[in-house]
Amino acid sequence: MTGSRLKSDKRHMSLRLKRYWPAYLILLPVVVWYIIFCYMPMGGLVIAFKKYSVICGIAASPWVGLQNFEKLFKSGAFMNSVRNTLIISGLNLLFGFPIPIIFALLLNEMGCVRYKKVVQTVSYLPHFISWSVAGGMIYMLLSPGTGVFGAVVRAMGGSPKNYLGISAYFRPIVVISAIWKHMGWSAIIYMAAITSVDEELYEAARVDGAGRFSRMWHVTLPGIRSIIAIQLILQVGQILNVSFDQIFILINDLTQSVGETIDYYIYRVGLGSSNNFSLGTASGLLKSVIGLGLVVGTNTISRRLTDGEGIW
Amino acid sequence: MKIRRTPGERVFDWFNNIFMLLILVVMLYPFWYVFVGSFSSVGHLIKNGFVLWPDGFHLDAYQQVFRNSLVPTAYVNTLIVTAGGTLISMVLTIMGAYVLSLRQLPGRTGITLFFVFTMLFNGGLVPTYLVVVQLGMIDHLWALILPGAINTYNLILMRNFFQSVPEALYEAASIDGETMLGYVFHILLPLSGAAIATIALFYAVAYWNDYFKSLIYIRSNRLWPMQTVLRQVLQTAQMNTLMYDDSAESVAPETLKDAMIMVTVVPILVVYPFVQKYFVKGVMVGSLKG
Secondary structure, three states: OOHHHHHHHHHHHHHHHHHHHHHHHHHHHHHHHHHHHHHHHHHHHHHHHEOOOOOOHHHHOOEOOOHHHHHHHHOHHHHHHHHHHHHHHHHHHHHHOHHHHHHHHHHHOOOOHHHHHHHHHHHOOHHHOOHHHHHHHHHHHOOOOOOHHHHHHHHOOOOOOOHHHOHHHHHHHHHHHHHHHHHHHHHHHHHHHHHOOOHHHHHHHHHOOOOHHHHHHHHHHHHOHHHHHHHHHHHHHOOOOOOHHHHHHHOOOOOHHHHOOHHHHHHHHHOOOOOOHHHHHHHHHHHHHHHHHHHHHHHHHHHHHHOOOOOO | OOOOOOHHHHHHHHHHHHHHHHHHHHHHHHHHHHHHHHHOOHHHHHHHOOOOOOOOOOOHHHHHHHHOOHHHHHHHHHHHHHHHHHHHHHHHHHHHHHHHOOOOOOOHHHHHHHHHHHHHOOOOHHHHHHHHHHOOOOOOOHHHHHHHOOOHHHHHHHHHHHHOOOOHHHHHHHHOOOOHHHHHHHHHHHHOHHHHHHHHHHHHHHHHHOOHHHHHHOOOHHHOOHHHHHHHHHHOOOHHHHHOOOOOOOOOHHHHHHHHHHHHHHHHHHHHHHHHHHHHHHHHHOOOOO
């Protein structure tokens, strides 16, 4: 780069700055918000390495090194929450991931456009209700006295139980209710991908005598293969995140051992009854760091596989 | 060109249509079930257990719900937080998105990274709580709005939309003597109606549905939003003693819970048919790249 070019660049820069100063003014409140509500909490992470006491405050609380983390790894409750999170996420992946794809494929095969539209619109309604409402519906439907499952069990000669209080049922209830809530919404992205599959491929397949299933299998599915791969990878990156709202609304003392996720543990230890700010922060930091690694890692894989199709 | 369907395809279509009907039922049934329970009489549920149809149109449960002094205040709280929060969120999001959409802005990449990094890494529950405590927002409705005022995903969505507006429009406007703010208010925002509606709806639904923030930041039950009152009702076995002072009242907890759920979800159900197309649009344009 020559000197004159550099000089003109500099002049250009100051010109741009002059031109754009109102833009920075507009941006200021937004940046302030990010500093207060995102970056200040990141600063607060130091208490993971301290023995925080409310009286001393963050700065004056004594350093304890990695003591909080040692405590976490020795804590059966924390390790159990990690295990529960991985199991529930694994089940969500195993069942919750393929079902929207199948749903989108079948929707795409529907002949009547209006019927299809109705099914689609209704299918993403549950996505927009809160977990406290969805949880309320689950409570009601599973109620031994007036619930639909109780009625079925009674009709078959059994006596209905309080299903939300039985630990063996907790994870299935979580996974199934999540599928109910998000199936339609997750299918949208596949529906969009399906519309971009080349129409001529279907024609060609039809000419070759391919039926519905073979067209679905040999044309539609390969056509949306890359979007499926991206979605799968992204979901693996989120494996430590199980909806706190959902767990919180469904869990109780009887199901805590199989239902307590990392987020729930952080809440219970950090802000709940034990109110151990430092331990709660330490577990949160551990989760954030591993989560960051997972997201960055899976995104890198996604870009490699698809020539640049990552989330950033 | 009409293509004749083979017998196999006919069978497939048949099964597919029936399957989709089943999906419709599964998706809608929980809503219907709660609706039926809320309008049923107490005796109807006690006698029959599980019911498919209400025995008339009883409003007792709803009267009970609104007789509880917490419910009207909770409704007002939720309305304030949803309306005020959406307004604040939109102002901040539009400001941030607009500035980030200026391609020539010095430092644009750095600022974008500064925002996007918060999606990948955050301070977590306890440190955020401590910041809110320091700000003195515990037990204020502000705590339900400000900590989540900006959703970075929505901001990037908005920025992507602004970027798709041709820059020539700005050039033309500035030749006509429009200032930057004049351009934003007279040209850019009117052009962005659909995108603004979409993102405002995303925010509004999030505020309406949120109960996590009130769980950790609100102590006084006078400041509870609807979702929290609902949760409280559901999680309390002896609801009569908790919620109602007049214990002489004989309430079937089931119909009362149903009515409570209905009251919380009805606004969503009412606006949903009219706004759902915006949500879908939001997902379609929702690419985080750029």
